[in-house]
Amino acid sequence: MSPVARPAQEPSVWKRRLQSQGALAALALLLLFGGLRYDEFLGTQNIVFLSASTSKFGLIAIGMAFVIMAGGIDLSVGTVAVLASVVAAHLSHHGVVPALAGGVAVGLLAGLFNGIAIARFKLIPFVVTLCTFIAARGLALVVSNRETVAISYETGFDQLADGMLLGVPTPVWIAGLAFALGALALRFSRFGRGVLAVGGNEEAARLMGLPVERIKVTVYALSGCLAGLAGVLLAAQTSGSPTEGAGWELIAIAAVVVGGTLLTGGEGSILNTLTGVLLLAVILNMINFENGYTDGPHLTLGSYWQTIVRGAFLLAVVVLQARLARGGPSAR
Amino acid sequence: MAESAPASTPLTTSGTERRGWACLKGGRTLIALVALLAFNALFTRDFLTLQTLNINLSQVAQVVVVAMGMALVIATGGIDLSVGAVAAFAGTLAAVLLAQDSGALVQPGVAVLAALALPLLAAALLGGMNGLLITRCGVQPIVATLVLFIAGRGLAEMLTNGNLRAFAPERLEWLRSNLLGLPVQAWLMAAVVAVTVWVVRRTLFARRLLAVGGNARAAHLAGVPVARVKLIAYCACAALAGLAGLMNVAMISAADPAKIGLNIELDAIAAVAVGGTLLSGGRVDIFGTLLGALAIQLLDYTLLAHGVADEYALIAKATIILLAVFLQRRGK
Numbered sequence: 001m002s003p004v005a006r007p008a009q010e011p012s013v014w015k016r017r018l019q020s021q022g023a024l025a026a027l028a029l030l031l032l033f034g035g036l037r038y039d040e041f042l043g044t045q046n047i048v049f050l051s052a053s054t055s056k057f058g059l060i061a062i063g064m065a066f067v068i069m070a071g072g073i074d075l076s077v078g079t080v081a082v083l084a085s086v087v088a089a090h091l092s093h094h095g096v097v098p099a100l101a102g103g104v105a106v107g108l109l110a111g112l113f114n115g116i117a118i119a120r121f122k123l124i125p126f127v128v129t130l131c132t133f134i135a136a137r138g139l140a141l142v143v144s145n146r147e148t149v150a151i152s153y154e155t156g157f158d159q160l161a162d163g164m165l166l167g168v169p170t171p172v173w174i175a176g177l178a179f180a181l182g183a184l185a186l187r188f189s190r191f192g193r194g195v196l197a198v199g200g201n202e203e204a205a206r207l208m209g210l211p212v213e214r215i216k217v218t219v220y221a222l223s224g225c226l227a228g229l230a231g232v233l234l235a236a237q238t239s240g241s242p243t244e245g246a247g248w249e250l251i252a253i254a255a256v257v258v259g260g261t262l263l264t265g266g267e268g269s270i271l272n273t274l275t276g277v278l279l280l281a282v283i284l285n286m287i288n289f290e291n292g293y294t295d296g297p298h299l300t301l302g303s304y305w306q307t308i309v310r311g312a313f314l315l316a317v318v319v320l321q322a323r324l325a326r327g328g329p330s331a332r
Numbered sequence: 333m334a335e336s337a338p339a340s341t342p343l344t345t346s347g348t349e350r351r352g353w354a355c356l357k358g359g360r361t362l363i364a365l366v367a368l369l370a371f372n373a374l375f376t377r378d379f380l381t382l383q384t385l386n387i388n389l390s391q392v393a394q395v396v397v398v399a400m401g402m403a404l405v406i407a408t409g410g411i412d413l414s415v416g417a418v419a420a421f422a423g424t425l426a427a428v429l430l431a432q433d434s435g436a437l438v439q440p441g442v443a444v445l446a447a448l449a450l451p452l453l454a455a456a457l458l459g460g461m462n463g464l465l466i467t468r469c470g471v472q473p474i475v476a477t478l479v480l481f482i483a484g485r486g487l488a489e490m491l492t493n494g495n496l497r498a499f500a501p502e503r504l505e506w507l508r509s510n511l512l513g514l515p516v517q518a519w520l521m522a523a524v525v526a527v528t529v530w531v532v533r534r535t536l537f538a539r540r541l542l543a544v545g546g547n548a549r550a551a552h553l554a555g556v557p558v559a560r561v562k563l564i565a566y567c568a569c570a571a572l573a574g575l576a577g578l579m580n581v582a583m584i585s586a587a588d589p590a591k592i593g594l595n596i597e598l599d600a601i602a603a604v605a606v607g608g609t610l611l612s613g614g615r616v617d618i619f620g621t622l623l624g625a626l627a628i629q630l631l632d633y634t635l636l637a638h639g640v641a642d643e644y645a646l647i648a649k650a651t652i653i654l655l656a657v658f659l660q661r662r663g664k
Contacts, residue, residue, distance in 0.1 A: 073474065117654070124611050126411070126474075127657050130598060131650040138646030146643070250413075250478060257475050304489035311483020315465075318479065322469035 022320065023258060023275045030282050038289040046285070048169055052161065053237070054281040055175035056081070056230035057251060061259075061277045062182045062270060063223030064252040068261055069186075069268040070219045071199035072118065072125040076132035077227040078248030080110045082241075083140040084231025089149035089240025092157035099157055103232035104225050110136060111224020115217030133249070140242045149240035161236035171233050178226065183270040195219060200266030254310070255280055258317045283309055360659065361607055361623040368630045376637045382513060384633075389518035390583070392629035394419075394576040394593070396521045396622060399600040400528040401569030403621045406604050408565050409545040409613025410466065410473035415573035415600060417484025418458050419593030422451035423577030424488040427587030430499035444503055452574045458484065459570025463563035481597070488589035498586035507582035517579050524572065529618050538616075541565060545613030603628060606656045628653070 034041040060077045067074045088103035110132055117128045143149075151157050163170040186192035194215045197205040206212045234244060259276030261268030284306050372379040398415050405412045429447035458480060465476035491497075511519055532538040540561045543551040552558045576596065581587045601611075607624030609617045631652060635645040 117658075121658060123654070123657060124605075126601075126611055127605050128654065130601065131654040133650075134598070134653075135647045135650035138643040138650070141643035141646070250481060253475075253478060254482065257478075262472075304486040304494050307486030308483045308490065311479050311481075311486065314475075314482060315479045318465065318471050318475055319469055322471055 023260060023272060023279060023317070027275055027279050027282065030279070030286065034282070034286050034289065038286075038293060041286075041289055050281060050285050051172045052169040054277060055169075055171035056233045056237075057248065057255065057281065058175040058274065058277045059178055059226045059230040059233070060223075060248055060252040061255045061273050062178055063219075063226035064249070065256045065259070065261055065268055065270055065273040066182070066186070066195055066219045067125075067223045068253070068256055069199045069266065070195045070216060071202065071266065072216065072219065073129065073253070074114065074220060074223045075126065075129040075249045076110060076114060076136060077223060077230075077252060078250075079133050079136035079140060080107055080224060080227040081231035081234060081248060082244055083110070083136045083143065084228040085235035085244065086140050086144040086149050086240035086242055088157075088232040088235040089151045090143070092155060092235065093152040095155050096157050096160065099155075099235070100160070100229075100232055103235070104228040107224040107226070107228020107231065108221055109224070110227070111221040112217065114224065115220030118220065119213040119216035137242075144240060144242040146242060148242070149235075151235055151239045158236055161233060171237075174229070174233070178229075179270060179274050186268075186270050191215070191218065196266055196268075251280065251310075254314050258314065260321065280310060280313070283313060361620055361627060361656070364656070365623055365627045365630065368627060368634060372630070372634055372637070376634065379637070386510070386515055386518070388629055388633055389521070390515045391633075392625055393515070393517040393521040394579050395596060395599045395603060395629070396625045397524050397572050397576045397579070398593075398596050399603040399621050399625050400524055400618065401572035402597075402600040403604050403607075403609060403616050403618060404528070404532075404541065404565045405473075405569045406601075406609060406611055407541050407545045407613060407616035408562050409548070410562065410565070411601070411611070412459075412462065412477045412566065412569050412573075413474060413597050414458070414462060414477040414480035414484055415569065415576075416593035416596045417480050417482075417488070418455050418570045418573040419577035419580065419596060420485050420488040420589050420591075421458065421491075421577070422455040422574030423581040423592040424491045424497065424587040424589045425451040425454055426578050427497045427499055427581045428491050430503050431497055447503075448578060451578060452571055455574025455577070456567045456571040459567040459573075460563065462570065463566035466566065467559035467562050485589060488587075488592070492587065492589055494589070496586055496588045501585040504582040504585065507579065517582075520575075520579065524575070525618065525622055532616060532618050537561070537564070542614055542616065545615070547614070599625075599628065602653050606653055608660055610660075624656075 031042070040046055060081065064074055064077065084103035084106045087106050088099040091099040091102040114125075114129050114132055117123045118125050160170055165173055186195070194205070194210050197208070197210055198212050198215050202212060205215075230248075234240075238244065255276035256268070256273050257276070258279055259269065259272035259274070261273065287306055287309060378384060398419070402412060402415065426447050429450060430444070432443075462473075462477050462480065465471045465479070466473050469476075507516055507520075509516055532541075540551070540556045543554065543556050544558050544561050548558050573593065573596075577592055580592045603625035604621050605611060605624070606627060607617055607620030607622070609615055609620060628649070631649060632645065635648060640648070
């Protein structure tokens with residue numbers, strides 16, 4: 001059994017499948033329940049709203065999944081997205097392309113900083129990205145002058161959020177493309193295999209001649225870029241507010257975990273991460289619907305229930321995963 | 333601040349060969365602290381007054397209390413992200429109990445005692461949940477404590493339906509008054525530090541703690557009850573977080589579940605890291621953690637006293653934490 005690439009292992013394959021199908025099955029059940037109980041739940045309007053507002057979390061979760069599969073963690077994505085959103089809001093008055101490029105460049109710089117500090121200077125990912133988290137929040141306040149930065153409507157920047165192409169919102173196209181590329185890259189590219197190898201066993205990957213440092217810098221840079229892109233979408237949706245984005249990194253980590261990716265690195269799936277993102281989003285959406293439900297008995301749930309239900313759900317998934325993993329190759 | 337730097341050396345490691353470096357590392361944080369003190373004594377108006385000391389001590393007390401528990405958890409090779417949420421839950425529960433009119437049912441003294449003991453117990457139980465998830469289910473500490481990080485604050489808000497809950501100011505007056513010229517909370521902090529130092533230096537538990545963090549498998553083979561040791565560490569960490577929550581509500585005679593202990597996990601982790609404890613486990617430096625927390629607090633105060641805007645203070649703080657960790661890495 002190779003410790004690096006983890007090819008098909010008989011016992012864990014069906015278990016992994018069960019894990020991923022489990023999340024998918026839960027998503028299907030929730031959608032079915034919601035569709036039967038609430039009139040507008042599966043209506044076009046709600047689906048458009050839900051998918052458009054979820055796409056920025058999706059982008060962040062892709063980056064987080066790559067970082068986690070490489071054995072790291074990126075706590076900085078939330079505030080980096082916010083920094084990118086205020087930068088993009090400023091630049092939106094010069095056109096869509098500068099705003100987009102500026103936002104992504106901010107994310108790229110932050111990601112490169114994380115990656116180099118972690119890969120080259122061997123600092124702990126948790127501490128490095130924590131510092132970037134704090135600094136990016138400060139920078140966002142500096143750039144925005146502590147005020148919401150208005151975006152330009154003349155340049156069509158808001159169309160990044162509100163535009164539709166073939167009946168699908170632009171953010172969904174962007175996130176969908178990112179998920180497709182991410183899944184393909186993980187499955188079929190040399191980079192994807194390198195990420196899994198580094199996360200599985202860094203020392204072995206190094207001995208095999210893989211460019212471990214470069215792979216690590218690349219995953220953090222990727223995570224930063226995607227956080228920047230998410231920030232641009234955030235700006236297009238709500239204008240550049242320096243106080244948004246709190247706790248996004250943890251939502252992204254939760255989504256990745258719910259999607260069945262182990263935090264120890266070395267394995268995972270981009271499409272299951274998508275399932276995880278959608279599951280968390282649908283749960284929140286259903287709580288909103290439950291509050292608006294008037295025919296028959298219903299619960300009135302304060303906004304704090306969102307966090308409780310999310311936490312409970314993460315708990316359930318984590319315990320279930322532990323159950324499934326028991327007896328498998330869990331002794332590391 | 334009564335102890336001297338070399339006193340910290342035996343805490344840093346169970347072996348002897350690292351003593352020289354450990355001394356130097358503890359010394360470095362101390363030098364930074366002394367430099368900050370000297371700078372302030374020279375350039376900050378009214379710095380050398382009892383009032384300034386008291387302001388700084390009351391601001392840092394909660395962080396230090398949480399950081400003590402965090403240091404124990406980090407010594408096991410884990411991390412606890414849930415401390416802020418646990419502090420919010422315990423503090424809010426205490427406020428709810430204190431706001432209750434117990435009337436003739438029990439004596440007022442007993443009621444206050446119960447209102448302090450029950451939240452601490454509840455906090456310890458939440459820590460037990462973290463510990464069980466980690467030891468029983470084999471969940472990664474960062475994910476296991478993420479559950480309560482997400483849900484804990486929601487649970488606290490559920491207690492007050494999301495509102496601020498005030499109670500009669502005289503009920504916890506002693507916990508925000510002064511004793512022998514210093515805030516009671518500072519004495520409480522000193523007591524917690526003293527007990528933690530005693531535990532880490534003198535007890536078998538500390539040896540087991542470091543063994544578990546150094547190499548859990550070897551510790552297990554050597555007969556250390558790994559699961560129990562970890563469980564106790566997470567319970568202690570959560571109980572201390574609960575204590576910080578009580579200290580918080582005592583200051584303003586009210587509980588705001590959305591605010592208590594917000595970001596305190598980051599401050600505590602930063603204090604441990606700046607204090608020279610690597611986040612990889614197997615080592616703990618209680619005195620260094622105290623120095624780390626004091627240094628960060630003094631840095632905050634210095635920036636504030638010299639009119640540096642919050643946002644720049646954040647950037648400076650991030651830079652300095654990263655630099656401290658980097659220098660410690662180099663010193664290894």
